[in-house]
Amino acid sequence: MSQLLLTLLVFVPILGTFVILLLPDSMKNMFGKITIGINSFQLIIATYIISKYEGLHETMNGVLSLDNYQFLEKYDWIQLNLGSFGKLTAEYLLGVDGLSNSMILLAAIVLLIGAISSLEIKRKRRGFYALYLLLSGTIMGCFLALDFFLFYLFFEFMLLPMYFLIGIWGGKNSEYASIKFFIYTLVGSIFILVIMIALAASVIDPSATAVQLGLVNHLDQITPDIISKVQTMLISGEIGQSDYVRTFTLVHMMDAKNYIPDSILSLDYGATLFGTNVRFVAFLMVFIGFAIKLPVVPLHTWLPDAHVEAPTSISVVLAGILLKIGGYGMLRIAYSVFPDGAQHFAWWIAFGGVVSILYGAFVALGTHNLKRLIAYSSVSHMGFVMLGIASLTAEGVSGAIFQMFSHGVISSALFLIAGVLYYRTGDLEIESYSGLSSKMPKYTMLATIAFFASLGLPGFSGFMAELFVFLGAFNSSAVNHLIPRWMTVTAVLGLVLSAAYYLWAMQRIFLGKYFLKKESWESLLKDLTPRELLMLAPLAIMTLALGIYPKLLINLIEGSVTELVEFANYVGADYIKTIIGG
Amino acid sequence: MVTFLHYMLASAFLFSIGLAIALTKRSAIVALMGVELMLNAANINLVAFNLKNPALADGHAFAIFVIVIAAAEVCVALALIIKLFQYFKSVDLHQLNQLKEK
Amino acid sequence: MNSIVFISLLAVISPLIGVFLIQLIGKSALVDKIGTTSIGISILCNLFMFSHVWGGSPISLTFDWLQLGEHQFELTFQWNVLSAVILTMVSIISMFVHIFSSAYMQGDPDLKRYYSLLGLFTFAMFGVLISDHLIFLYLFWELVGFCSYMLIGFWRKKEAAVSAAKKAFVINRIGDAGFMVALMALYLQFNTLSLSEIQVSFQSIDLDSSLLVLAGIGVMLAAMGKSAQIPFAVWLPDAMQGPTPVSALIHAATMVAAGIYLLVKCYFFLPDSVLLCIALVGGITAFIGAFSALTQYDIKRILAFSTISQLGYMMLSIGVSDPSSSIYHLITHAFFKAGLFLGAGAVIHSMHQVSCDICKGFDPQDIRWMGNLRKHMPKTLIGFSLCLAGLAGVPFTTGFLSKDAILTSVLAKGLNDGGIWIFIMILGFLAAALTAFYCLRMFYHIFLKDLGIANHKVCQECLVLPKEVGTRMYLPVMILGFCSLWISMTLNPFNTSGSWLQQGIGIPTLDHHEYHILAIVLSVGMLLLGLFIGYMIFIQNKAQALKKSLKVSFLYKLSFHFFYLDHLYKFGAKAIITTGERLDKIPHADEYFVKAAVVTSEFIRGFDDKVIDFFVKCFAVGNVVIGHVLAWFDKEIIDGFVKLFTRFMKLLGDIFRKPQGERSQSMIAWSMVLIAIVIGILI
Structure with missing residues (x-):
């Protein structure tokens, strides 16, 4: 059974899509419940996986081995014979490690809460829930896939339901927003696709090649010796082109010895593009692809539009999970496969992060729409992720992952808070309300918690994340000299700005004299319903728990993060030496 | 003893029946069935030809290919027939002469 | 855990327990009694702890908190003479404030919130005093700020109070940002954030003086924010919008003391240049504060x-x-x-x-x-x-x-x-x-x-x-x-x-x-x-005349308006917000792209229309002339042949078509027959 857990996580929701599509119209009221049921099932499995997840052992051999991943599921999937160009294989390879375990837990939680929140949807429910379940499955697949091709498949497939969910169920201007979202993400995907193809053309699977060469009869007999033998043969050119088994598996892409000599992305090829080594360009392309998703400042304009137009539950999923795929993808693919590029561009990445932090905060101060404000605060918070990742220190990268988790929880809560108002009045202009605290005390309390959590009040998870990012980024100036000190010190200003825009919004909406733009709202604005409380309370508790005892999460991610950081630092430096020397 | 010739004969027989149906029946659906019979006759041929060179299973592969294509084609054809019926309220091939040069 | 540690811990946690009780029970008649009792317990425990620590050895309590990379974060809480004194002081004053509030706040509808916040505030202040690990010190430090935010803005409908609360928090945040910088610098220098460990390694390792200065300035900024020093002092006069007992607790005796306490705790690593800055800031603040007090009329x-x-x-x-x-x-x-x-x-x-x-x-x-x-x-x-x-x-x-x-x-x-x-x-x-x-x-x-x-x-x-x-x-x-x-x-x-x-x-x-x-x-x-x-x-x-002339003088205005610091901040805030609004209103970059694309395409279309079309038109006119000539030729001569050919073909087609009949099926039948004939001939 435990062999199938991850597959269940991905495919049960997709199955659910078909179930919902096939159910008769008379069961209309069941769709929501089925969706919630399936998402709860996902949460149960995710929790089980987290509880069974063991930290990395000392004995495991490095990042480059599949041993690092738990709950591994590995099946042959596509094998294409290219004749004289060898073979092209893609595997169905799912696994969990420290980078992904927190993300699947987050995804499961946010998806369940999003499903509860979508009970508000009244229009075309069959389509909505079918697409929602499809989204649930593909998101999980994205976090679990360890094969680039499989990852890309899920990554692209996420777009389709998202496009329709924003476009059909969104607000007035939703078609514009959804097309913008779609095109932006698609552009990013194309960058990633190009590099994926280039990688597949450059990398071989040493163990499968060994079988192809007849060194062993079966994959089970592969030993490290044989792998290194194949790698030596590869470098010395003893393997004919028709015997190459090209692969999409990320673990193989991480090892420079698996690159075919003189292939486009190999270290010693030395081709340049725009005056830069091809590998650096490749890193940058993958990075930009994910940076659009994250988003990073010049590429962020799809986010506020998409958030303002999307229905509440989709905003929750979008901010809670989809943005994190950007950060996750950076770590899983860009940083793992191209550690050289990561070091080469660290300054710029950190700079982008700092700009995002400050720019997002500035704009959030100037907006008059609550959802837009939260969207820009997301941009600002994702800047911390960039800064942390760029630092390539254990603190920084852990902080970045912590920030992704914490922001997932907090921004979900924030969008639910905005949704509460939107559901009642359909208006999110901050100036339309004032002094709600006297009328809706429970709502005010939870909004206060969410606002303060998001502005990084210590005791909430957001603070811990920011603290670790700052410590890591500042340490980087001494540990690996990637980020200058002034940059981190500048980023600290973000703390002040975030307090300013949240408190100002708080003051305008909840405090002061009681005022509503339209008198007819008076009867609509009731305090929180039990359903809304049920969604918000767990999020509040979670952010508080993680803020006081971050070990809960750090323990899960720490081992893998340390390995990745060491890999990116040392191996990356080696790669750079080879590239520049050669 | 069933020989190669028998297969050929069966195939030719089937083909002729299919052709006859396709040519004579007025109902579009029945005509379609005739076409299917002809395709299957071709399949028998393909499989039979595989006897000549059993090592390469390309005859079988082609047969399966044809079956898949036939299935797809039937889908399209049936969809067309349904649409025709909705439009003309009839599937009589003799009445479907709108495209014909007058 | 021995009993003295337990008692010390109880002293700290007691107000927090009080807060929970107040929230759970929530009868407004009881809340002040619960609050006062919990602080009373704190006082007793604190006094006991005080007597133990005074002249004895400090008490400390350590938890494992976090392991990150090769760095171990151990939480240490410490009760030494310094913190014991201030702990006792804070608890006593908090007690007086509780007692005073029970009379002063009588009849307020929101007493539950009031006493919860007072208790939480006292707890946070205790936390600041006992934390040895700077992360937790920072945590409680900001919790103090948060409580002051809630307490200053306790009368939520009073606009001035709400604004003052926001101001207090945001300005304190500037100091907190400095604190964060100090944390980063200290962490880089000492690889730990536990003050006692820093103190130990301070003597033993090589120090980077620039980092120490950075850390010192950061700590100084933090203290300047919390302890209301020029130029961050603007929040304190406004903070008097809160209930008066709150002012007594927060803005006179305890919260503002946190900044000084932090500096004293961090005193051992402050470099001379930072000390000079501190002295300068302190001296100026002492003077300007007193100078501004000269002309105020509001007692608070x-x-x-x-x-x-x-x-x-x-x-x-x-x-x-x-x-x-x-x-x-x-x-x-x-x-x-x-x-x-x-x-x-x-x-x-x-x-x-x-x-x-x-x-x-x-x-x-x-x-x-x-x-x-x-x-x-x-x-x-x-x-x-x-x-x-x-x-x-x-x-x-x-x-x-x-x-x-x-x-x-x-x-x-x-x-x-x-x-x-x-x-x-x-x-x-x-x-x-x-x-x-x-x-x-x-x-x-x-x-x-x-x-x-x-x-x-x-x-x-x-x-x-x-x-x-x-x-x-x-x-x-x-x-x-x-x-x-x-x-x-x-x-x-x-x-x-x-x-x-x-x-x-x-x-x-x-x-x-x-x-x-x-x-x-x-x-x-x-x-x-x-x-x-x-x-x-x-x-x-x-000296009535002097008094009158002074009243209109610039100095008087300077004093009355607190050196116009407030105006300065307002101006800055407005500038920032306007920038934000402008940024938000800028048509998005991608819209520029779209616009550029549209303009380009329109340009190309125009080019198409005007330039290329011109040539095309000239060409066309020429063609027309030639065309007419050719047309005639074509029609009469070439077409003659063509038509002849088509006639022939039609004839041929008719010959073959006619027998095939009208229906598609018969056509197919005929084609089959023909194919059969062709194949027969070929074979």
Whole structure:
């Protein structure tokens, strides 16, 4: 059974899509419940996986081995014979490690809460829930896939339901927003696709090649010796082109010895593009692809539009999970496969992060729409992720992952808070309300918690994340000299700005004299319903728990993060030496 | 003893029946069935030809290919027939002469 | 865990438990009792712990908290002499505030929230005092800020209070950002954030002085934010919008003390350049605070500015390398300032009773309406005037002792080092004179002159005379007043070095005995100077012309508007917000792309229309001419052949088509026949 857990996580929701599509119209009221049921099932499995997840052992051999991943599921999937160009294989390879375990837990939680929140949807429910379940499955697949091709498949497939969910169920201007979202993400995907193809053309699977060469009869007999033998043969050119088994598996892409000599992305090829080594360009392309998703400042304009137009539950999923795929993808693919590029561009990445932090905060101060404000605060918070990742220190990268988790929880809560108002009045202009605290005390309390959590009040998870990012980024100036000190010190200003825009919004909406733009709202604005409380309370508790005892999460991610950081630092430096020397 | 010739004969027989149906029946659906019979006759041929060179299973592969294509084609054809019926309220091939040069 | 640790922990957690109980039970009749009881337990435990720590070894408690990379984060809570003193002080003052509040806040509908926040605030303050690990210190530090935000803005419908709360939090956040920078620098330097570990490795490792300066400046900024130093002091006068007991608790005695406490804790690594900055900031703050207090009319604002000024003294003391005097002044100041605030609360409370429906408009906090309260509120008078004497630094008060200690150090530093230290020294002494002056002014307005409200133009008849407040209100003031007498600290009213506190804290102080007498003389001189000027102006009513001309002078405005710092901040905030709005309104970059694409395509279309089309048209016209010629040729000659050919083909087609019949099936049949024939021929 435990062999199938991850597959269940991905495919049960997709199955659910078909179930919902096939159910008769008379069961209309069941769709929501089925969706919630399936998402709860996902949460149960995710929790089980987290509880069974063991930290990395000392004995495991490095990042480059599949041993690092738990709950591994590995099946042959596509094998294409290219004749004289060898073979092209893609595997169905799912696994969990420290980078992904927190993300699947987050995804499961946010998806369940999003499903509860979508009970508000009244229009075309069959389509909505079918697409929602499809989204649930593909998101999980994205976090679990360890094969680039499989990852890309899920990554692209996420777009389709998202496009329709924003476009059909969104607000007035939703078609514009959804097309913008779609095109932006698609552009990013194309960058990633190009590099994926280039990688597949450059990398071989040493163990499968060994079988192809007849060194062993079966994959089970592969030993490290044989792998290194194949790698030596590869470098010395003893393997004919028709015997190459090209692969999409990320673990193989991480090892420079698996690159075919003189292939486009190999270290010693030395081709340049725009005056830069091809590998650096490749890193940058993958990075930009994910940076659009994250988003990073010049590429962020799809986010506020998409958030303002999307229905509440989709905003929750979008901010809670989809943005994190950007950060996750950076770590899983860009940083793992191209550690050289990561070091080469660290300054710029950190700079982008700092700009995002400050720019997002500035704009959030100037907006008059609550959802837009939260969207820009997301941009600002994702800047911390960039800064942390760029630092390539254990603190920084852990902080970045912590920030992704914490922001997932907090921004979900924030969008639910905005949704509460939107559901009642359909208006999110901050100036339309004032002094709600006297009328809706429970709502005010939870909004206060969410606002303060998001502005990084210590005791909430957001603070811990920011603290670790700052410590890591500042340490980087001494540990690996990637980020200058002034940059981190500048980023600290973000703390002040975030307090300013949240408190100002708080003051305008909840405090002061009681005022509503339209008198007819008076009867609509009731305090929180039990359903809304049920969604918000767990999020509040979670952010508080993680803020006081971050070990809960750090323990899960720490081992893998340390390995990745060491890999990116040392191996990356080696790669750079080879590239520049050669 | 069933020989190669028998297969050929069966195939030719089937083909002729299919052709006859396709040519004579007025109902579009029945005509379609005739076409299917002809395709299957071709399949028998393909499989039979595989006897000549059993090592390469390309005859079988082609047969399966044809079956898949036939299935797809039937889908399209049936969809067309349904649409025709909705439009003309009839599937009589003799009445479907709108495209014909007058 | 042994029992003493348990008791120490209980002292800290008790207010938090109180908060939970208040939230759970929530009957408004009980909340003040629960709150007071929980603080009472804290006091008892703290006193017990105090007696244990005093002269004994510090208690500490360590938890494993986090492992990150190769760094281990261990949480340590520590009770040493320093924190024990302040813990006890905070719990006692919190107790008084609770008791006072139970009378002052009576009838407020939101008491549950009020007492929860008071308890939470006390807990946060305790947390700041016992945390040894800087991350947790920071955590509680901001929790203090959060509670002050909630408490200042406690009356949520009052716009001014809400704005003041926001201002307090945001400005404190600037300091917190500095704290964060300090954390980063210290972590890089020492690889740990535990202060005791830093202290150990401080002596043993090579230090990067630039990092230390950065850390020092960060800590200084943090302290400047929390302890309301220039230029971050603007939040403190506004913070008086909160309930008066809250002002006493937060903005006089405890929260603002956190900044000083942090600096004292971090004193060991502060480099000299940072100390100079601290001294400068402290000196300027002491002076400007006192200067701004001269012209205020709101009783709470005067007290707020006096707090700023006194906090400046504490900073100054740290700056001149005398942290123990700073703590000393912190403690004495906490008592007399809490007494002053509670006394002011009592005064305001009874002034509230004076107002009737007609003269509703008057501000009960304005000292001009007060007066002659010595007759109406004698018990408050005793406590209040003792506290005021402490503030002014009159001999035989604790305030005199601690201020004297600070001024001695400042004098020593100024005379020894010269240069800018002399300027700082002068600021310090001038501030002492100003303090005496505004204390007298306040005393005169509240207690001595005739009741101001009696001169109210509209409402003469309805006047109800102010009454003495209830026991629960004047008793805390009186007790705090008596605590301000020298006897509570030392037997010798002129020399602080015998004080039990100074001996107990045990922070090494500079030996500057030779300046001590000079300092006493100077400070008493300054006191007398201030009192004399005040006496002349207020009581003798001399120098009226001078007073009038001063009132319109620039200096007066500068003082009244607190050096226009507020305007500066407002301007800055507005600029930032406008920038944000502009940025938000800029059509998005991608829209530029779309626009560029559209424009380009339109241009190309135009090019297409005009230029290419022209050629095309010329070409076409030429073609037409030729075409006509050719057409004729074509039609008649070539087409002749073509038509002939088609005729032939049609004939042929007809020949074959006709027999095929009308129907598609017969056509197919025919084609089949033909194919069969062709195949037959081929074979």
